Amino acid sequence: MHTAEPLVTPAHKAGPTPATALLHILWLASPTLPVGGFSYSEGLEAAVDAGRVHHEASATQWLLDQLHLGLARSDLAVFAQALPAWQRGDLARISALNQWVLQTRETHEFRLQTEQMGRSLLEWARHLGGASELGAGVFERLHSAALNPPTYPVAMACAAAHAHAQLRDSLLGYAFGWAENMVQAAIKSVPLGQSAGQRMLARLAQDIPAAVEYATALPDPERQAFTPMLAILSARHETQYSRLFRS
Structure with missing residues (x-):
């Protein structure tokens, strides 16, 4: 089995505090992270165009269904397996999970999204460079893994592993970041007001x-x-x- 070096903190170097790990997860989950998540509606804009989503209640139900029937059974499940694989340096497992994501995107649009966002996370880490140990570590590990290209859930799991964050916290952050992007897509495409968006976000949370x-x-x-x-x-x-959104 081809493995990378596990993510072990040297004995002479203190590891990140729980507060630092939490801040890193908030950073990675933020819609301001320049990976382009805000530019996709993941089919929601087409659902509005088809009349399947037309007000706050229908938009909320659409996203709840997508959370449970799509995200939880696919990307979140991949993330849950990829993070410990990055921690133990199991590149064979990581590569298999990455290939599963690529092979199971149901449309060309969905595949392009996960590829673009994965590459953008790699570029974010590269440009961050020496300004942050997180950025330097993520770039080194993703680059050396040669996933060609890294998919978004696998790349984000790599970042969470380098943040030394707990698995559950990392998954909660990933899911909430997705929810924020999708609620913003609903606000723009239905359209809805900001108060409706906050109620939707509360329901998803x-x-x-x-x-x-x-x-x-x-x-x-x-x-x-x-x-x-x-x-x-x-x-x-x-x-x-x-x-309005990228295809």
């Missing part, structure tokens, strides 16, 4: 812990990417006449 627990316990044979209507709408979005 209630369900995120359960989605994280489900993803953490999901064995490999049960991991899946199967959301047929979302895939159909994503495929339609690729050729949608008028779009």
Whole structure:
């Protein structure tokens, strides 16, 4: 088995404090992280165009369904397996998880999104460089893994591993970052007001812990990417006449 060096803190060097690890997760989960998550609607814009999402209640239900039927069973489950694999330096496992993500994107649009965001995270780490041990460590590990390209959940798991964050905290941060981006997409495309967006975010926050627990316990044979209507709408979005979001 081809492995990398495990993420072990030298005995003479103090590891990050819990506060630093938490701040790193907040940093990585922030919509301001320049990886482009804000530029995608993940089929939501096409759902609005098709009349399936048309007000706050329908947008909320759409995102709750996507959280439980899509994110929890796919990207969160991959993240939950990839983070410990990065920690122990198991590149064979990491490569297999990365390939699974690439092979199970249901549309060209979804595949381009995960590839672009993974590459952007690598570039973020490269440009951060010596300004942060986190950036330097993430770039070195992702670059040496030669995933070609790294997918977003696998790249983010690498960053969380270098942040020395707890798995559950990392997953909560990843899911909440996704929720913030998707609520902003709903505000722009439905459209909705900021107060509606905050109510939607509050509702998603209630369900995120359960989605994280489900993803953490999901064995490999049960991991899946199967959301047929979302895939159909994503495929339609690729050729949608008028779009606010990237395709």
